[in-house]
Amino acid sequence: MTRSAPHPDLPDTRRDAPFTVRDAVIDLLRRFGMTSIFANPGSTELPLFRDFPADFRYVLGLQEAVVVGMADGFAQASANASFVNLHSAAGVGNAMGNIFTAFRNRTPMVITAGQQARSILPFDPFLASTQATELPKPYVKWSIEPARAEDVPLAIARAYHVAMQEPRGPVLVSIPVDDWDRLAEPVPLRTVSTATRPEPQLLEQIGAALDACDRPAFVIGGAVDRAGAWDDAVRLAERHRARVYVAPMSGRCGFPEDHRLFAGFLPAMREQIVERLGGHDLIFVIGAPAFVYHVEGHGPHVPDGASLYQLIDDPGVAAWTPVGTAVVGNIRLGVVDLLARPAPKLRALPAPREVPPRAVPPMPSAQSVRMSVAFALQTLAELRDAADIVVEEAPSSRSTMQRYLPITRSGTFFTMDSGGLGYGMPAAVGVALAKPGTRVIALIGDGSAMYSIQALYSAVQLNLPVTFVILNNARYAALQEFAPVFGFAATDPVQGTELPGIDFVALAAGMGCPGVRASDAETLHDVLREALDARAPRLVEVVVA
Incomplete structure (x- = not known):
């Protein structure tokens, strides 16, 4: 039995064979x-x-x-x-x-x-x-x-x-x-819309509220970069001279962290979010939930006297937003529509945030056994090009990374929105595969690395320009630092959080990936530079305090 006539949009290269x-x-x-x-x-x-x-x-x-x-x-x-x-x-x-x-x-x-x-x-x-x-x-x-x-x-x-x-x-x-071997018909070629435009009346409400407020704050989430709205979000913030915060637990960055209006990262705790946003009379959440919480909290979700507006691509997220007005639709289309409104009256620029984005950490002293994470990431920042892509899974080091390794370009930062470990190393391989020739830096904690260490093998077989930087503090530091929230005293042991004796250089060698251990602050710069310049799979195990 021969196959049926192919759909006109399909090449017909096997007319004499069954179509399966x-x-x-x-x-x-x-x-x-x-x-x-x-x-x-x-x-x-x-x-x-x-x-x-x-x-x-x-x-x-x-x-x-x-x-x-x-x-x-x-x-x-x-x-x-x-x-x-x-x-x-x-x-x-x-x-x-x-x-x-x-x-x-x-x-x-x-x-x-x-x-x-x-x-x-x-x-x-x-x-x-x-x-x-x-x-x-x-x-x-x-x-x-x-x-x-x-x-x-x-x-x-x-x-x-x-x-x-x-x-x-x-x-x-x-x-x-x-x-798989049963007979079948070709599937007709179809075009299906993937994005919807936000409701104009609700966008007009948001636009009018932005024009009328005195001290706006934007909270930017990962959907901004996913939707290709990075540049548009920057223009909208500049138009309204709004301080811009990154949403809690955001898997991507949607605003340049070296921008004059950038105000930092919100924590995943209700009371701290309200404190950080205090003084703003309008909060516009773009491409993020309002808000992601990690622990139980109490009190209001936004500061007294502030109104909350949200532009989100997920109706499920809009449905549980506790207060304010939410409009659902494609982020870029919504921001573009807001930019199409007449320009508002020019308000004064907000004062710069009190904490500078980076402060140079000191070189560890001769008596120091290990270098700090801040020193390691500052060194990496000096060597990294702004176009390099960072894929991060080092939860205990994330706040340090946010201070010392700023992300300034669209599409150059990925992490997980879930909090589940085992994503970062293989995701770095996938990112490098999708962006041929682009240098990728996988910034991974030692605990995280052991969830998917096999990704090294795939990187080697594909010969991808990925540098795996393992921050080895020999523990699940995030859990130890989080333990006091659940009643642990500062000196109490946290069972199952010590990770002694893992040799990442040896593990890498076993899968064909050249690796080096950096435990000396004086040589870290040269070690990282050599690994990055190789433009091939490399692992650098950085021993940190």
Whole structure:
């Protein structure tokens, strides 16, 4: 039996061969620009990779969490959904931590998971995924196991469009192993809108309130950079001469940290947010929740006398915002519409924030056993080009990084919105893959590194210009520093937080990645410079206090 006539938008290169589910999916992925397949192989997925197309790239991760982390970084840096292939229930289970992070990061991702053959599913066979569509919930936007094999291509097409529609996120399609060789029809080419324009009447309310206020504050979230609204947000802040804060726990930076109006980073604590925003009579939250909290708090959500407005791409977030007015829609379109209004009266520039963005830390003394994190990051800042991309997963060092390693350009900073570890190292690989030739710096804590150390192998095999900087303080410092919030005395031990004896240079060598340990402040500059200049995978283990 020969395949049916192809859709006019599809190349017809195999008229004499049957057109299968596999053929339809490959053609579909090619048209969606998803020719990089992030995967860890399993038996129930093998038919997809038979006669692998020459224009496709298989990106191997040695563990499924690494696979999804790489796909997350790739999708964010490329602004297109990534394609992931996992192995049945076990593979999805291994990947769930980074699927959770992708969901919180609003990362578009089409995840396919292998399933046993349809004919033996009633017998609960080995490697079958029971309730496959329920397994990743609630951290996928949509999931399906198509009722018929010939429906798989259409299911993947729908999955792509769902993943790309704001708020973006991961989706999952479970595919039985015997579906790939069944006959299928090509999927017609379609264009589907991915963004909606915010409601004009509500934007007019926000614009009028901005014009009338005296002391506005902007709170910028990761959706600003995701939507390509960095420059527009800067213009809007300059027009209204608003102080600009970065939202708590933001996975991306949406405003230059060396700008005159930049006022710093908000903590994830209600009372401290209210204190930091005190004195402002209008707070405009752009592309972020209002607000992300990490611990229980009390009292008002905004300072007395201040009104709250929000522009957000996620209706679910708008629904739980506790006070004020929220408008839902694409961030860039909303900001552009606000900029299209007549210019307001010019108000005075706010006073500069009291704390300077950076202060040079002293060189450790000869008696110091270890250098400070501040010294290490100041040294890195001196060597880093503003166009270099930083992927960070060093929670206990984040506040220090924010002071000593400022982000000043769009698309040059990524971290996780979720708080789940194991994202940073593979995400750096994915970012580098999406940005050929761009230097990527993975700034990782020692505890974080051990969640997905296998990412080093992928970086080496792909020969990517990633420098992995491991800040090794031999502990889960974030937990030790957070313990007093839950009643620990300053000297109380926190069980399970000490990490002695990990040799990151040896681990890197085992996966083919050259590495060096920097425990001497006097040599750190040269060590980092050599690693960055290599423009190839390198690991620098920095021993810090």
